[in-house]
Amino acid sequence: MLSLFSGLDTWLIVSLVLALTFVLAFEFINGFHDTANAVATVIYTKAMTPNLAVFSSGVFNFLGVLLGGVGVAYAIVHLLPVELLINVDTGQGLAMVFSLLAAAILWNLGTWYLGIPASSSHTLIGSILGVGLANALLTEITVAEGVNWQKAADIGLSLLLSPIAGFAVAGLLLIGLKLWKPQSTMHTSPEQRAEEKGKKHPPFWNRLVLVCSAMGVSFVHGSNDGQKGIGLIMLVLIGIVPAQFALDLNSTTYEIARTRDAATHLGEFYQRNADSLSEFLALGKNTRTELPKVYRCDPKQTEATLVALLKTLEGVRNYTEVPDATRIDMRRYLLCLDDAARKVGKLDLLDSREKSDLEKLRKDLTATTEYVPFWVVIAVALALGLGTMVGWKRVVLTVGEKIGRGGMTYAQGMSAQVTAAVAIGLANVFSLPVSTTHVLSSGVAGTMVANRSGLQAGTVRNILLAWALTLPISMTLAAGLYLLVNFIFIN
Template structure:
């Protein structure tokens, strides 16, 4: 890790330390902001003592980050347009990172202070979008190109539909519990259990499900939200010390060969499907060799074959990325990102059958195998920040989830329904590398069970949560865009 600072100017080294600190602070805040939702039901129903619950949740969050991969991390990174990702210099990278993180941290702390279950995912994504749009305005790039709108729409749909699904599925699950076990003690609240049965804890099987599902929520939260922190750190490292992190320097010769072969197969794929892709890639033109690439490199689909030619030349005979000079590694990454971006656009063209699209997606995976990665120390650092953050600051949100969403207290069956739904929804999102909000999935699940139980909802709490849901994205976008603009003015 400490080799990061070798050869860096003092102010860049200090900026790097501050940027990494900001990211880990964001993950720490995310821990006590979002993970309170993961333990809210298990604490409120007295299935576990609070301190044991948050410690266990912290451990499972840690494990979730370690084992979760990097799919969601790079879904976050690729919210920014490819042109910005390939042309970030140190100064712009610093301003971009600090604007995103300062906006996200400020909004997260504000909503946590007032006990509002707002979404860290919405906050972070809004901050990234704000920076992308502000960069477009500053650099006179069309707003349509300021953000990767395709990726943004995918993420927006997952963020919108996941809480709706949580509401409906949790409500239906509770109705099934009531139908199958209508007289079960699971339908009592902790208060009723204490008054009627003189028992402090839920019945054994209900308690077991509550504990296991709470730990499951913590694990999938870590694997989803932790990856957002990993993505942020990789943005920091690539933006500030690109020479060391644009490519995975630990890539084996096999992985580099696979990357080079993917470019060769990609060229063959385009040639084989020339009728379907020629209008987009201009394959019939003569600009097929690397001599046609402009000096100021940018992604141009009509220069795809020339880019493939240049990439193959750069990687010829290379067995380790350390063999390439720093400038060459940056260039190779630019080629790979552009080829991947173009291939993604080609996959959406009409005229390709489903098998061709699958082939193209496999080639994309090979192309990005050495660019979409995270060093182990990054994963561990994020896991520690998220896990330790889980162990503090949980009380405010637990009270909101347990008592203030519905007009009556939460029953054991409601807690189980909400948590099982959250595990399923977030776990499924992880499979498809989509960032979702643990806060919104679980809170909407609790609300769904309240409606299904005919308990009624606290209008004021629901309005507050919905207001935070509606305002988080635009507020974080505006805040991050403003900070980015101010930072760029100061940077000159």
């Protein structure tokens, strides 16, 4: 990791340290802002003591980041327009990173201070969208191209549907438990159990499910939210030290050959489907094979980009042998080819088998650009895990006591936590960022309705207000900061 700073100018070192600090601060805040939701029910039901619950949750968050992969990380990154991603090593790229992180941190701290279970995922995605739109205003990119709207729609749908599903599934699960064992002590609250039987802790099996599900939520939260920080750090590293991080310098000769083969097979794929794709990709219509000096991602330059990529990859066995500037160009070619292939995959011109082949080619094509150094994973895991152990009380109080009018029963805690763990786990499988906060708090609300306890209108109103305002406010904050930084420092 220390090799990062070798050969860098002082101002670049300062920029790098500051940017990494911003990302890790965001993850630290995410720890005590979002992860409090993972331990709220287990603390409130007295299944675990607060200190043990928070410490254990921090450990499982750490493990979640460590073992979670990079699918969600790059789903977040690719919300940004590919034009901005291929030029992230410019001043505008750095302004982008600082603006979206500052906006996300400000909103997260504000909602945490008020004890409102707002979503860090929602905040970060809003900030990214705001930067993308602001960048479109400053460049020749249209608003339609300023954000990867297809990816934004997919993520937006997951953010919208996951709390609705959490509400419904948790409520139905509680109803099922009531029908299965209506007289069980799991339908009592900690206060009722203490009053009736003089016992502080829940029954053994209820306690086991509460503890296991809480740790499950912590683990999947780490693997989902931790990846967002990983994606941001990769943007920072590529923006400030692109020569070292544009491509995975540890790629083996086999992996480089696989990238080369994927580019070759991609060209063959397009020729095989030339009748359908010739208009969209301008196949055979560009007689020039050289790319223009001002390089932009354009599907109609696909043939020329393939030629340029294969030329730079010719004879390469190790990326460290490639000049710095060439590595940066190779990353641009790979990202643009992947972007064009993604757009081709959305067309109604190919059958399902061909689309499946194209998706496999995309994975091989980006295998050496969509990677994460191990120290990045460790740094994010530590920041998220340590953040979990700080400042959790405000949100725990809201989730445990202020959503429903009645006290939370053990069965309600189990239903909400199991639902959240499964929902977020499934989101990880499909590389979709979701909100732990929204899923769990809506799950608690669903159990309150199913239990006929009723909801506290003030708290529910605040949560819904935060849910509705997070996206526009974070977008506005990030866009405003990005425009301001560009006005003061760049233009």
